Amino acid sequence: MEKSPGAVLTSSPEEEEEKAAEAYGEEQQAGEGAAPVVLKKGPWTTAEDAMLVDHVRRHGEGNWNAVQRLTGLLRCGKSCRLRWTNHLRPNLKKGSFSPDEELLIAQLHAQLGNKWARMAAHLPGRTDNEIKNYWNTRTKRRQRAGLPVYPPEVQLQLALSKRCRYDDFSPLPSPQLPGAANVQALDAATAGYTSSRPAPLDLARQLAVTNQTVQFLSAPSSPWARPFARNAQYFQFAHSSPVSPSTPTGPLHPVTPDLSLGYGVRSTDHSRLAPLSPSPGPRVELPSNQFGQAMPLTSAATAAGLVPDQHQNAASLEKMLQELHDAIKVDPPAANGDAVLERHGGRENKSGGQRRDDDMDTLFDMMIPTLNAPETVPLPQAAAPNHSGSTSHHSSDDQDPSTVDLGVDLPVAGGASSSDQDWGLDGVCQWSNMSRIC
DNA sequence: AAACAGACCAACCGCAACTAT
DNA sequence: GATAGTTGCGGTTGGTCTGTT
Numbered sequence: 001m002e003k004s005p006g007a008v009l010t011s012s013p014e015e016e017e018e019k020a021a022e023a024y025g026e027e028q029q030a031g032e033g034a035a036p037v038v039l040k041k042g043p044w045t046t047a048e049d050a051m052l053v054d055h056v057r058r059h060g061e062g063n064w065n066a067v068q069r070l071t072g073l074l075r076c077g078k079s080c081r082l083r084w085t086n087h088l089r090p091n092l093k094k095g096s097f098s099p100d101e102e103l104l105i106a107q108l109h110a111q112l113g114n115k116w117a118r119m120a121a122h123l124p125g126r127t128d129n130e131i132k133n134y135w136n137t138r139t140k141r142r143q144r145a146g147l148p149v150y151p152p153e154v155q156l157q158l159a160l161s162k163r164c165r166y167d168d169f170s171p172l173p174s175p176q177l178p179g180a181a182n183v184q185a186l187d188a189a190t191a192g193y194t195s196s197r198p199a200p201l202d203l204a205r206q207l208a209v210t211n212q213t214v215q216f217l218s219a220p221s222s223p224w225a226r227p228f229a230r231n232a233q234y235f236q237f238a239h240s241s242p243v244s245p246s247t248p249t250g251p252l253h254p255v256t257p258d259l260s261l262g263y264g265v266r267s268t269d270h271s272r273l274a275p276l277s278p279s280p281g282p283r284v285e286l287p288s289n290q291f292g293q294a295m296p297l298t299s300a301a302t303a304a305g306l307v308p309d310q311h312q313n314a315a316s317l318e319k320m321l322q323e324l325h326d327a328i329k330v331d332p333p334a335a336n337g338d339a340v341l342e343r344h345g346g347r348e349n350k351s352g353g354q355r356r357d358d359d360m361d362t363l364f365d366m367m368i369p370t371l372n373a374p375e376t377v378p379l380p381q382a383a384a385p386n387h388s389g390s391t392s393h394h395s396s397d398d399q400d401p402s403t404v405d406l407g408v409d410l411p412v413a414g415g416a417s418s419s420d421q422d423w424g425l426d427g428v429c430q431w432s433n434m435s436r437i438c
Numbered sequence: 439a440a441a442c443a444g445a446c447c448a449a450c451c452g453c454a455a456c457t458a459t
Numbered sequence: 460g461a462t463a464g465t466t467g468c469g470g471t472t473g474g475t476c477t478g479t480t
Contacts, residue, residue, distance in 0.1 A: 081467085
């Protein structure tokens with residue numbers, strides 16, 4: 001919105017300017033010992049803006065309480081600072097947020113919580129107030145609709161970071177980065193881990209760089225991989241013949257949450273964001289709650305439709321998962337029952353395998369609320385606002401990042417349909433296109 | 439056309455951290 | 460170390476705009 005600063009004034013800006021000038025003159029005449037100046041509140045006038053800009057031009061930023069004294073502007077220092085930082089300072093980017101910015105905000109919020117100023121530092125030209133307003137309105141709307149607050153990519157990252165407690169939580173790769181740079185960014189994001197633990201992005205990175213299609217022709221031997229197989233209908237198999245979502249006989253639904261594009265980049269948004277690879281080569285697809293339309297498939301039907309040349313891919317993925325499985329152990333449940341994933345060199349202990357399996361189930365549950373009943377995937381328009389998704393309120397300000405538990409409450413949609421609707425491929429219900437759906 | 443609801447935005451308030459004396 | 464002043468941040472409020480009924 002580009003509202004005029006004086007839009008809500010009961011008097012015109014000119015009148016306000018006149019009043020300000022009068023007050024300024026009176027104050028000058030009154031001199032020392034005069035009654036305390038009654039500072040003005042409310043929207044700023046263009047004249048006040050001009051005075052403030054002129055002051056900053058002369059004296060620079062800071063020392064805001066001196067503005068009133070030096071210019072006669074009837075505003076407190078706080079108000080001056082706010083006006084300057086939010087509206088008058090140069091290089092401010094006005095207008096609505098771009099899809100990239102929206103995604104970055106989601107990522108940053110997942111990472112930082114309500115740290116608007118720190119988020120603004122990652123968004124040049126944007127103010128904390130702007131980001132805060134944006135997030136609050138979008139979040140409120142989505143919660144009311146029972147939709148997940150975070151995009152699926154961010155949910156996955158949250159799921160991984162929530163299940164695994166690490167020494168740090170590295171910056172996310174920028175969605176603006178081109179594909180190769182994103183892989184580098186992922187590397188950079190994981191490179192700072194000095195402990196023996198894996199970086200939280202490792203799983204996704206491995207999946208991203210594997211660059212292979214996946215398939216499950218039979219139940220995987222690894223319990224770690226079973227959830228993937230159980231939800232195989234949510235994987236895309238790039239090697240197979242293209243299966244149209246509308247193809248009645250198509251066993252697979254081409255969902256495309258492409259982690260290889262860096263967290264937060266939907267592969268369905270290639271027009272907006274650079275893909276990892278310039279060529280549409282085969283890639284691993286992770287489960288997603290994105291649906292172009294309803295696909296009431298069962299895993300059995302999915303498996304029945306697999307083509308033989310995908311067998312090798314399944315083995316490849318399973319091998320990769322097994323390696324990951326071997327590299328991670330699960331601590332005994334904490335007091336609160338949370339399992340803690342940690343790296344270790346040996347094989348799993350007796351109970352670890354089951355818990356890893358549970359972890360992956362949990363991950364899928366968080367990612368895809370419909371997984372437990374895929375046959376009931378409703379039509380996109382059947383939103384079910386029966387769950388108040390919640391954002392974590394990170395009240396523990398400035399916690400030591402080495403100990404911070406990014407316990408963001410994953411805003412899982414209560415209704416199976418909500419995520420379908422929200423992250424649909426038709427552009428109607430995308431993250432960045434929510435403004436008028438409720 | 440009017441009423442209403444929701445979205446959007448600017449600005450205020452209180453608090454905490456920081457800095458100077 | 461205590462105090463006052465300043466700055467920054469996050470939560471909240473209130474006004475306007477816009478779409479819907």
